Amino acid sequence: MSELNKKIAILGGGNMGIALAKGMVAAGKYRAEDITLTRRNTKLLEPMVAQGYRASSNNALAVAEADIIVLSILPQQLDSVLDTISESIDPSRHLFISIVTGVAVTDIISRIGKVVEVVRAMPNTAIAIQQSMTCIASKNASPQNMELVKEIFSAVGETVEIEEELMSSATALVACGIAFFLRSIRAAAQGGTEIGFHAGDALRMAAQTAKGAASLLLHFGSHPENEIDKVTSPKGCTIAGLNEMEHNGFSSAMIKGIRTSAQKAEKLYTDDK
Numbered sequence: 030m031s032e033l034n035k036k037i038a039i040l041g042g043g044n045m046g047i048a049l050a051k052g053m054v055a056a057g058k059y060r061a062e063d064i065t066l067t068r069r070n071t072k073l074l075e076p077m078v079a080q081g082y083r084a085s086s087n088n089a090l091a092v093a094e095a096d097i098i099v100l101s102i103l104p105q106q107l108d109s110v111l112d113t114i115s116e117s118i119d120p121s122r123h124l125f126i127s128i129v130t131g132v133a134v135t136d137i138i139s140r141i142g143k144v145v146e147v148v149r150a151m152p153n154t155a156i157a158i159q160q161s162m163t164c165i166a167s168k169n170a171s172p173q174n175m176e177l178v179k180e181i182f183s184a185v186g187e188t189v190e191i192e193e194e195l196m197s198s199a200t201a202l203v204a205c206g207i208a209f210f211l212r213s214i215r216a217a218a219q220g221g222t223e224i225g226f227h228a229g230d231a232l233r234m235a236a237q238t239a240k241g242a243a244s245l246l247l248h249f250g251s252h253p254e255n256e257i258d259k260v261t262s263p264k265g266c267t268i269a270g271l272n273e274m275e276h277n278g279f280s281s282a283m284i285k286g287i288r289t290s291a292q293k294a295e296k297l298y299t300d301d302k
């Protein structure tokens with residue numbers, strides 16, 4: 030049995046479902062055989078089955094055999110999945126964890142037609158290497174179940190509990206954020222290539238530098254500007270480059286992008302109805 034002694038069904042064995050399953054097992058707290066991943070075409074889950082996970086195309090059966098149900102399908106796939114499993118749900122046994130963007134706890138309860146405990150979680154793809162930042166929120170979960178969900182996601186990174194109303198903001202900052210920071214690393218590497226480095230070297234140098242910058246903040250608990258002040262020599266080359274970036278809208282582009290993503294996340298489920 031897993032450390033938490035629970036069977037887990039991850040409905041939607043795609044990018045995040047697989048990353049979550051792998052991260053949980055790699056963290057050493059869960060056994061692959063206690064985790065069932067579902068998707069319509071289970072052939073695509075064969076590599077996971079080879080590693081000991083269970084795979085199924087039958088959501089209702091996976092739910093019936095599990096204690097914890099993780100909803101990891103796209104927002105536009107949610108309603109049909111909930112309709113298929115609603116009869117198999119036992120509110121006294123099942124705990125739902127939903128990572129589906131833009132779907133409220135009340136949306137899930139009203140679609141199922143049963144009052145189940147639902148915790149929303151917003152992780153990111155770094156979950157695969159236990160480096161996720163996961164935001165957690167619920168309107169109706171017990172303190173024990175909130176603790177259980179925190180334990181699950183703490184095994185695969187850092188967690189923070191937030192109000193459900195901030196979930197779309199969390200989606201933009203921590204989930205979409207992976208893409209935003211990756212794009213800025215790619216841009217840095219492209220700049221590196223233009224000034225003389227081979228592409229592979231430039232990318233490695235940019236990625237390690239980004240890791241160092243993030244680690245400084247997490248290690249010292251400092252503000253970025255404190256660390257930036259240590260880099261920018263008077264009349265130096267850093268402030269010259271930094272100001273050139275700001276004149277071209279660097280911070281503004283990031284802020285506007287995050288705001289646009291949050292607005293889109295908020296409407297992802299409802300706009301599809």
Ligand SMILES: NC(=O)C1=CN([C@@H]2O[C@H](COP(=O)(O)OP(=O)(O)OC[C@H]3O[C@@H](n4cnc5c(N)ncnc54)[C@H](O)[C@@H]3O)[C@@H](O)[C@H]2O)C=CC1
Pocket residue numbers: 040041042043044045046067068069070088101102103104106109110128129130151152153154204205
């Ligand atoms: N990709 C990311 O970085 C993050 C995604 N999310 C959210 O997580 C959810 C999943 O996202 P991804 O994994 O990226 O999407 P994905 O498209 O890779 O995975 C969804 C999976 O669900 C499967 N599926 C579709 N219909 C199904 C059904 N009836 N029964 C079982 N499985 C079915 C698909 O075959 C696919 O494998 C989405 O709601 C997304 O908004 C949340 C945080 C981060």
Ligand SMILES: O=C(O)[C@@H]1CCC=N1
Pocket residue numbers: 130200204205
């Ligand atoms: O792009 C998306 O809609 C999903 C949600 C957060 C990250 N990926």
